[in-house]
Amino acid sequence: MxxxxxxxxxxxxxxxxxxxxxxxxxxxxxxxxxxxxxxxxxxxxxxxxxxxxxxxxxxxxxxxxxxxxxxxxxxxxxxxxxxxxxxxxxxxxxxxxxxxxxxxxxxxxxxxxxxxxxxxxxxxxxHPTQSLLDLFTIWEEFGTFKGLNILIAGDIAHSRVARSNADSLTKLGANVRFLCPAEWAGEFDSVDNWDEVLETSDVVMLLRVQHERHESHDVFTESSYHEQYGLTVERSKQMKDRAIIMHPGPVNRGVEIAESLIESPKSRIFKQIxxxxxxxxxxxxxxxxxxx
CATH class of the missing domain: 3.40.50.1370 (Aspartate/ornithine carbamoyltransferase)
Known part of the structure; x- marks a missing residue:
């Protein structure tokens, strides 16, 4: 190579x-x-x-x-x-x-x-090496990719992480789904309701809201985004017992993920690093x- x-x-x-x-x-x-x-x-x-x-x-x-x-x-x-x-x-x-x-x-x-x-x-x-470290973290956890349900939630359109992981995870046999506001989906098909995807997800990967790449002011406040699209404590209770939480960082605490979940037992955020x-x-x- x-x-x-x-x-x-x-x-x-x-x-x-x-x-x-x-x-x-x-x-x-x-x-x-x-x-x-x-x-x-x-x-x-x-x-x-x-x-x-x-x-x-x-x-x-x-x-x-x-x-x-x-x-x-x-x-x-x-x-x-x-x-x-x-x-x-x-x-x-x-x-x-x-x-x-x-x-x-x-x-x-x-x-x-x-x-x-x-x-x-x-x-x-x-962002190929970020994708590889994400894959390594998932592989350590599950020993396979085939048939896993991977949910990527957040600022999809502006995310190089989402694009790299969509390519690699699909290639390896995982089912990749996206959750975000419709205007942030870019070229991907997405849902905007956690209830449709959370309970069946093996991996919940949050993405940072990339304000620096938005051409206009965001329509969300930090609190309104967290309420609609963030992984809240209440939502986390719907996750599978073996499901894990990931985030490429940097993390906007209390925006895409509740602060108490960052170092929770399900979190692999620092393991990714x-x-x-x-x-x-x-x-x-x-x-x-x-x-x-």
């Missing part, structure tokens, strides 16, 4: 190979490439979980990490992303982890640079081994 830019590029077998490798890293650790490869994390949008998770994964693999801060880069002088990547290629980088606000930013890079590109989130397009390190180790390894 030379790049990872979208879940669409991975087969079912490819996904499972990465999850199995992540499981080995979680059990046994690993320091695969001490001092052998140079990587940099180019984040043009704010990030805590993804950026720090990638850096931890890189350190656990023994990679050399060159610091990059977009707020001090030549992009502020008008340099294009392509020229930034070609500059880093010229000084000897092997792989770049990139988060960018533009959907499909990687299309101008793949095939035009020898540096491996890992998409850490492009606008409202794709933990698993992100091992999944990203597996992705980095798969890509860098191909550069030997």
């Amino acid at each position: 030379e790049h990872l830019v979208s879940m669409k590029q991975l087969s079912e077998e490819g996904i499972m190979a990465l999850l199995e490798r992540a499981e080995i890293f979680k059990k046994y650790g690993g320091r695969e490439f001490p001092g052998k490869f140079q990587v940099a994390n180019l984040f043009f949008e704010p990030s805590t979980r993804t950026k720090m998770s990638f850096e931890m994964a890189e350190r656990k693999l023994g990679l050399d990490i060159l610091p990059f801060e977009s707020s001090f880069s030549s992009t502020l002088k008008g340099e294009t992303l392509y020229d930034t990547v070609k500059t880093l290629e010229a000084i000897g980088m092997d792989a770049l982890v990139i988060r960018h606000p533009y959907n499909g930013f990687y299309k101008e890079l793949v095939g035009r640079t020898s540096v491996s590109i890992i998409n850490a989130g492009d606008g409202s397009g794709q 933990e698993n992100g390190v091992y999944v990203r180790m597996a992705v980095l390894e798969a890509i860098l081994k191909g550069r030997n």
